[in-house]
Amino acid sequence: MKAKIFVARAIFPEVLERLAQHFDVESNQEDRIYGADELRQKAQGKDGLFTTPSEPVNAALFAANPQLKAVCNMAVGYNNIDVAAATAAGVMATNTPEVLNETTADFAWALMMATARRITESEHWLRAGHWKKWSYDSFTGPDVHGATLGIIGMGRIGQAIARRSMGFDMNVIYHNRSQLKPELEARANNAKYVGKEELLRQADHVVLVLPYSKESHHTIAAAELALMKPTATLTNIARGGIVDDAALIQTLRTGGIAAAGLDVFENEPAFNPEFLKLSNVVLTPHIASASTPTRLAMANCAADNLIAALAGQTPPNLLNPDVARKG
Template sequence: MRSPRLSVVVTRRLPEAVETRMKELFDVELNETDAPMDRETFASAMRRADVLVPCITDRIDGTMLAQAGDRLKLIANYGAGVDHIDVHSARQRGILVTNTPGVVTDDTADMTMALILAVTRRIPEGLSLMQSGDWKGWAPTALMGMRLTGRRIGILGMGRIGQAVARRARAFGMQVHYHNRRRLRPEIEAELEATWWESLDQMVSRVDVLSINCPHTPATYHLMNARRLRLMKKTAVIVNTSRGEVIDENALTRMLRAGEIAGAGLDVFEGRHEVNPRLRALPNVVLLPHMGSATLDGRIEMGEKVLINIKTFADGHRPPDLVVPAML
């Protein structure tokens, strides 16, 4: 007799290929509207699922988990970051949590370099000028920006994405500096031609471009606070494709308005989808709607990892991308 299939609830629309494969393997409930669930609807979904497939916009805190009941056994997160999930509370309730690490490394690194170029070469300002019809022709001093070759980039967080950014920055002729919890192995440092700084303060005061590539944890919340932001050169720019909470956004906004930092490129925000209107009004800021991993290839690979984690769990084995509190 065929064993019953796992009940899987997916909170948002996923690429069609991923949804189709899920339907083939499991008893799946899809979110056809793609509208984020309110807390009551979300709690109801957790109570009727063996496996929940959420994404970064779903806040799964201890209070929410307390409403899950006894059926839910796996949260197979669609994405690498798990700071929106209370992993400790989940484990205490016997709920496993998995994620999808590694698949968006190149996509996010590409977007980091795109933001660096957009800010330093003032691409959005030029685009706006052309689209408005206000361009009067070339001028020797118009829209002058920063040359990247020979400049120093400081990478905060030298994991997979940070190292991918370093490789791209080297191709542009930049000098790579980094700060990380642990120093890289000598052979990786040599390959990247990267200089390690034990002191974040000392690094940020010396670089021309600061790239944020570390995860959001209690230890990294507002790691770039007002004091550290004031250490940056007035000619420097800051780019964040990691998590908005790593930067004190209000302090950054004040300094950008005052000309104490030259510019910023942000794909993530402290208020998630709510962007500070003062930040949005600044001409020296490039804002994107969390597009770092937005390639079809990457999103399908994320879905494939989710499928492998669920299938492995269904077969009674440890999922390959299991997240444990000690990792956070």
């Protein structure tokens, strides 16, 4: 008998077909996200779940579904899964690292460049028919080349962002839970490890790439924003909640920093509407990993994990190796 899984979101049909070769698949056919209660119901009788960061996978779900063996997230981030509760419940949890590093780094650059060089703001102005003459100070902003790039969160994506800065002759500083090995710093455009406050004071462009956790909640709030240069930009491709959005809005309003590029928001997709009143922001709907090949690779990676886990093997991207597996 095939194992039973629930796929919590619409995914590539070819990946769904692949899963159907291995499993008895039930999938979300509705164009909406299931909350914790609904997901707990949907998990009934299932051996595995295919999830994304929009679905909360918590201790109550594990308690109500003792048969569950694996939860496989289609994302590198897994702050939606209570991994400690999964371990306690004997459920394997997995994510999709590596496959999205380069695409996400490309996007961080696109967003940082668009923010610094005011690309969307000027396009809106052009489309609105305001372009009547050239002016020396039209849409001027900070330079990117030759500037100091400050990366907070120097994991695999952070390092890929740093590598790209070589072509822009940038000086790279970074802050991380721990300092990288010298050979990794060298590959990351000779990135220099500094404290968070020093990074915020020195960087011309700050990029946030750290995972969300209780500890990283509001890593950037009013006090941190106050340390930044008024000419600096802030780019967040990590998670909503790492930045205090209300404090950022206030800082952008009062010229505390030049501009922000945001792919993630607190309470997304219901983000703070005050952002829409600001011209010095570039806003995108959590699409940093959204190239077609990368999203397909992420879906297949989550599927690989689910297939291995439910075949009794160790899935390639197991987050809780201490889990005592169920038979």
